[in-house]
Amino acid sequence: MDIGFAPEDERFRAEFRDWLSTAVPAQWRDPGFWSRIDADEGFALRREWDAAKAAAGWSGVDWPVEYGGRGGTAVQRAIHDDELVRAAAPKPVNTIAAKFLGPTLLLLGTEQQKRELLRPILRCERIWCQGFSEPEAGSDLAGIRCRAVLDGADYVLNGQKTWTTGVLRADWVFLLARTDPDAGRHGGLTFLLVDLATPGIERRPIRQLPGGSDFGELFFTDARVPATQVVGTPGDGWRVALTLLAHERGGSTLGQYRALRQEWDAVALACGRLRRGTAPVADDPQSRQRLAGSLVDIELLRLHAYHVLTQVEQGRELGHGASVTKLHHGTTRRALSDTWAEVLGAAHQVSAPVPGLDLEPLRTAMLHARSDTIWGGSAEIQRTVIAQRVLGLPKEREDR
Numbered sequence: 001m002d003i004g005f006a007p008e009d010e011r012f013r014a015e016f017r018d019w020l021s022t023a024v025p026a027q028w029r030d031p032g033f034w035s036r037i038d039a040d041e042g043f044a045l046r047r048e049w050d051a052a053k054a055a056a057g058w059s060g061v062d063w064p065v066e067y068g069g070r071g072g073t074a075v076q077r078a079i080h081d082d083e084l085v086r087a088a089a090p091k092p093v094n095t096i097a098a099k100f101l102g103p104t105l106l107l108l109g110t111e112q113q114k115r116e117l118l119r120p121i122l123r124c125e126r127i128w129c130q131g132f133s134e135p136e137a138g139s140d141l142a143g144i145r146c147r148a149v150l151d152g153a154d155y156v157l158n159g160q161k162t163w164t165t166g167v168l169r170a171d172w173v174f175l176l177a178r179t180d181p182d183a184g185r186h187g188g189l190t191f192l193l194v195d196l197a198t199p200g201i202e203r204r205p206i207r208q209l210p211g212g213s214d215f216g217e218l219f220f221t222d223a224r225v226p227a228t229q230v231v232g233t234p235g236d237g238w239r240v241a242l243t244l245l246a247h248e249r250g251g252s253t254l255g256q257y258r259a260l261r262q263e264w265d266a267v268a269l270a271c272g273r274l275r276r277g278t279a280p281v282a283d284d285p286q287s288r289q290r291l292a293g294s295l296v297d298i299e300l301l302r303l304h305a306y307h308v309l310t311q312v313e314q315g316r317e318l319g320h321g322a323s324v325t326k327l328h329h330g331t332t333r334r335a336l337s338d339t340w341a342e343v344l345g346a347a348h349q350v351s352a353p354v355p356g357l358d359l360e361p362l363r364t365a366m367l368h369a370r371s372d373t374i375w376g377g378s379a380e381i382q383r384t385v386i387a388q389r390v391l392g393l394p395k396e397r398e399d400r
Helices: 007-023 039-055 074-086 095-108 111-122 237-250 253-273 285-313 319-349 360-371 379-390
Strands: 128-131 147-151 154-165 172-178 189-195 201-206 215-226
Touching: 007 039, 007 074, 074 253, 074 285, 095 111, 095 128, 095 237, 128 154, 154 172, 154 189, 172 237, 189 215, 189 237, 237 319, 253 285, 253 319, 253 360, 285 319, 319 360, 319 379
Parallel strands: 128 172
Antiparallel strands: 147 154, 147 172, 154 215, 172 189, 201 215
């Protein structure tokens, strides 16, 4: 495992950090800024900033230049993600497309799809969402029922998707549909790119625990999708989906570490200022022990990030090993969330003011953390994948 960076990577870091120092407005660095402004206004600001970042040549770091990228390396992409968090840059608006769909298209898309779709992703000209989960198929992705039937040059799409992140602001959705119901659970699935302006598509918001509706539902009623919008080949959607999920579950581990460490620092600072009885919460041995345990797990995530980067540099695919990253990050953030809830008690559920502290960003982050062991495949699914696909353990006998 290599925990250092080459001189050219450090030059990249210095150049990008210098650009960020002037590109991110000072008021945006205030932890409470984004929670104080209207959600639509915040989205518009972030979209405009992302577009400016792409115009300056700082998006698609490891994408080929001919598709709008910078032509850099996976290590430089990890440095890029790390520096974004360090600089308190705004949360990207097209993450699902830039981190998951784009790399999948680079591997499996047609040349026409690459030419038409990749640059608009980086420039935020087309916002995407992901249509995988269904009411009876969440972590069990192979159980989807949404159907697409070939009719001439189009697929006719019928069914429902739920827990679709960003669907209310998205322009397009990439999804799995069952095109051959007789091909088995993992066969007969097709990966489709769907324009959400297509007649026969309805969106509905889902109200979330922290407030707002970042998630939503999609309903398809005889929506026609051109057959040219298939990624890979018809019936081979499972392989395409696994390729995409390896990017989603692996993520950019350095950026994840940086964000989680900043959350831990904020919790530790709050514990030093909040009081339990006459003493600071930080003086309580049990609270200190829980904080220390979370810090150890977070620092292990940093070391795991270097391990992943070393594998990528050596040309190895993450494959099922991406589930290790997903499980580690999700369970660690969930444990930190539980510590924060224990520290605040009932106050972590409401926006009760605390003199001298702006706890709203932490409250929101910790409520979102409740879903970290669910999205992208639940923790139970990740453990099964790791046991069978990474460690090679035998499956449990069904007759036991």
